[in-house]
Amino acid sequence: MTDFAATKALFHLPEGVIYLDGNSLGPLPKAAASRVAQAVEAEWGEMLITGWNKAGWMAQPGVLGDRIGRLIGAAPGHTVIGDTLSIKVYQALASALALRPGRKLILSDTGNFPSDLYMAEGLIAAFGQGHVLKTVAPEAVADQIDDSVAVLMLTEVDYRTGRLHNMAALTAQAHAAGVLTVWDLAHSAGAIEVDLTAAQADFVVGCTYKYLNAGPGAPAFISVAPRHAEAVRPALSGWLGHEAPFAFEPQYRPGRGIERMRVGTPPVLQMAALEAALDIWEHVDMAAVRARSIELTELFIAEVETACPSLTLNSPRDSARRGSQVAWRHPEGYAVMQALIARGVIGDFRAPDNLRFGFTPLYIGTEEVRAAVAILADILDNRLWDRPEYKARAAVT
Ligand SMILES: *Cc1c(COP(=O)(O)O)cnc(C)c1O
Numbered sequence: 001m002t003d004f005a006a007t008k009a010l011f012h013l014p015e016g017v018i019y020l021d022g023n024s025l026g027p028l029p030k031a032a033a034s035r036v037a038q039a040v041e042a043e044w045g046e047m048l049i050t051g052w053n054k055a056g057w058m059a060q061p062g063v064l065g066d067r068i069g070r071l072i073g074a075a076p077g078h079t080v081i082g083d084t085l086s087i088k089v090y091q092a093l094a095s096a097l098a099l100r101p102g103r104k105l106i107l108s109d110t111g112n113f114p115s116d117l118y119m120a121e122g123l124i125a126a127f128g129q130g131h132v133l134k135t136v137a138p139e140a141v142a143d144q145i146d147d148s149v150a151v152l153m154l155t156e157v158d159y160r161t162g163r164l165h166n167m168a169a170l171t172a173q174a175h176a177a178g179v180l181t182v183w184d185l186a187h188s189a190g191a192i193e194v195d196l197t198a199a200q201a202d203f204v205v206g207c208t209y210k211y212l213n214a215g216p217g218a219p220a221f222i223s224v225a226p227r228h229a230e231a232v233r234p235a236l237s238g239w240l241g242h243e244a245p246f247a248f249e250p251q252y253r254p255g256r257g258i259e260r261m262r263v264g265t266p267p268v269l270q271m272a273a274l275e276a277a278l279d280i281w282e283h284v285d286m287a288a289v290r291a292r293s294i295e296l297t298e299l300f301i302a303e304v305e306t307a308c309p310s311l312t313l314n315s316p317r318d319s320a321r322r323g324s325q326v327a328w329r330h331p332e333g334y335a336v337m338q339a340l341i342a343r344g345v346i347g348d349f350r351a352p353d354n355l356r357f358g359f360t361p362l363y364i365g366t367e368e369v370r371a372a373v374a375i376l377a378d379i380l381d382n383r384l385w386d387r388p389e390y391k392a393r394a395a396v397t
Helices: 004-008 030-054 057-071 085-098 114-127 167-176 257-261 268-281 286-307 333-342 366-381
Strands: 079-081 105-109 132-136 149-155 180-184 203-207 220-224 325-329 348-350 354-358
Touching: 030 057, 030 268, 057 079, 057 220, 057 257, 057 268, 079 257, 085 114, 085 149, 085 180, 085 203, 085 220, 105 114, 114 132, 114 149, 149 167, 167 180, 220 257, 286 325, 286 366, 333 348, 333 354, 333 366
Parallel strands: 105 132, 105 149, 149 180, 180 203
Antiparallel strands: 079 220, 203 220, 325 354, 348 354
């Protein structure tokens, strides 16, 4: 069993704040501050360039990748960190397309995160081989999988609504039609139980600054199924994905297995924060996280429906079809969220009218859920959102 009171004590949570946005940026693990300071002072400061060997910086992308791999059911030695998620989406998609040279169709859904779709668009233009991106409604994806599709590219949990795709079933259906899969776990890793190996997923990507709590700008991860590991061309052929980076050969040769998905110099300071964040996960059982997350989201939905009749649920009601976040629609959603934040309840807003709340059992319990609903109801009942300063849009919503 996971002791959630113990995990909560491992995070710095500002006084008076109920943080329901850990699905977008996880809070600071207390140990990360000293771990980063150590990387700055004792490693960078004292070791200088020898830190690449002495402090193990060069091996860290694979070491940390494997620790994430354990949380998502990846085979050991097949996950690596680096770059940002958008870049890893590009790399995974390009690699998958190269394994299906005769097919031109990329299938995705209209609920996918825009950056994933934008990266596909850019890749199609750069390839210049006549690939086509087709997006259909999330519920229609299964009907569109056939042998004209090269790659099925989906985000498992919808960033806006929390709607959850059935990764194992869609992957099995894709494989039966000779289609490869790229799954984005941005809102899955650290939020729900994932078993890549059981699902036979081909390429998997995700980020570490959301539910994994590694801090703003923390690197992404990529995992490639062992059966593709030695066949895949990494698309972004950087020197640290070369078989022998320090041979400085003029021509690219892919490194062994997942090593080839590395591109350039890894972010050492950000990896120190990630390392501290992952220490917390060592003592966490994902089944317990999922069970508690369902308890919290169900409580939140029930309480909001009772106390806030002007909000409309924009997430699946069935918890088996929902990730760890809940969205509500309100015509003045942006202003309502600003008023909430002013009262210490931090969620976020996603256009056009979604109030989005993430539930993270490592540091959120039923008490916080009830307190947040009381504040939300007060804001709605008394139109406290109806002030000009809550309607002026900031750059980040
Ligand atoms: C958060 C998120 C991203 C963000 O990509 P970055 O390159 O890390 O900014 C991309 N895709 C999905 C599905 C996301 O949820």
